[in-house]
Amino acid sequence: MPSLQLFHKFLGVTLLLLPYCAQGKPARVFPMPGFRAEKEVSQAYLPGACSYQCRFPSVAGNEMEDIVLQLEERISKLEGVLRLQGKITTSGRKIFATNGKTADFQATVKTCQEAGGCIASPRNADENAAILYFVKQNNKYAYLGIKESLIPGKFQFLNGAELSYTNWYSHEPTGKGEEECVEMYTDGTWNDKKCNQNRLVVCQF
Template identity: 25%
Template sequence: MFQTSHYVFVTLFLEVFCKQRSVSYSVVDIEVTDYPFTVSYPNFSILQCGTVCTEDSYCTEFLFNKTNKQCNAVHCVNKPGYSYQFLSPKNDQILRFRKDLNWMYMGHYYYPVEKTATWEEAKLECQKLCSYLVEINSKEESDWLAASFLMKDSCDSNVYLSCTAWTGGNDRSTEGEYLWDHTNTLVSFTNWYPEEPNGRDSENCIHLEKDGSWNDQSCDITLSYICEKNY
């Protein structure tokens, strides 16, 4: 009874505390056996633990040990200036709270981010979520992504001007040789808009347009982006 009440209390607190930050948490079972990037905070309350994770954009979840009050904020990517420790939670006294994000499943998990970023910034933001910039392997996937995340009534009629999103495709290493960034594999399927790609060495990153077609664009402009993960 205490454990259930404790979960409810913490969940309600985090919901209230984080509401204005658009962050909420769910209590989940320990599924991951190893956490290579954890930041340790000794003698924290569970509420302090949730607070520090909420305020850290690199933190995707936190682990709290009910016995020794050890708080561990979990990162998916190394944050400069942080001291990390490796954690293997095999203790039933450890509670796990994960940030809720509205991933959509269609073979893989996809998460659209409406805030804009350069290609490099978008890549890092996806890595923070234990994911990567979307990699598209079929016309069905390209069309589904556009229909699910980009087609909106507010979109401009010009496919180039609005409602577009970064993918992981780029030819930054070798002009004309497009690779998927995460898997470092050649882009075998393509869905270029007519007369694209045409930017040569000034436009090296692929973005998805609202009709499902692709365009090469300067990696330094800011666009929304779509993150993908396998599980």
Template identity: 35%
Template sequence: MILLILSSLVLVVPAQKPTSSPAQRILPGWFPNACTLVICDPPERDPKELEVLRTHVSVLEAQLKALQMSTRKTHRAFLGYIFPNSTNVGAKTFATNGAEADFQTAKEMCEQFGGQIASPRNEEENNAVLKLATMFDKHAFLGMNDQETEGIFKHLNGDPMEYSNWAKGEPNGEHEDCIEMYLNAKWNDNTCDKHRLIMCEF
């Protein structure tokens, strides 16, 4: 919208002393010496000009979409280089490079590349993590822990754990805040300073 002050529409009133009395107002809602600001609609554009603008917008949208696709392909290729061993479950990709680290280091490494420590939410995802862990014959850290409240394990984003696959008698450690996966797919709570297979999900 374009704001214009139209002199022909300005209300001209002799100067008066300011007053709060409604009876001395010139018009309802108007005070002496007030000016009127008129809002005008912009002039109509040429239909041909609008069509050209729409074409430019469509071209820019197509270029943006192509750039996004290229970026995703580049990112996937980069992840494939860093984590050469991976498997897909639905929209998730679980991946590892065989390296081991404590929980915090594993968490930071996964986050560095745009992911998080693998946090299986169903049996299919749990089996996908097992498949990769078995390739290296190593126990893997999972992304759930009870560091916030003892005995209440949550995902890293704060979601409660609705799926679990604890080994018999687990969890059982008061100071064992992290979860590792055994090579039989069962879970065990353990201390977070242990070195376990880094398993990320993207």
């Protein structure tokens, strides 16, 4: 159900932003109509997949439709608030967010996975611009979900898919086996870089 997938995206964004936004204050939890999570989200949580049990009551079609509409309305309001506060950016059906912290590549991947998403991996100019918003806002470079393949100088997405879009800085990449990760500069261009540097955490959902 598309609405449930959308809920999962915002749940992930909330998990990522909670320490960033709470600033030491206890977070308020707003119960969703007809939804009950049986256990905490696992670290292996994948976007669009429910790794915890979601139970919806047995209700008539019209009542379930009302519940879905209420859920969509709440998500829409939440998205509006987060957009207004500059906490998220969107491109198509993807949502991008940052917790404002820095980490090396592996820690960034882990942080995004634990939040229910993955490290930001732009597949077109619009998604690249959505990530660039945070890079400029925080004035920090960010790692992308792209790594060098077994062929030196050739890069691919973490799932092994080929890059259909690139935005390399002039004469990059140049590491050829020495710099396996990819960072985004504050002008939106890319550079190959060693994976042990601390860069801004930006996730996608």
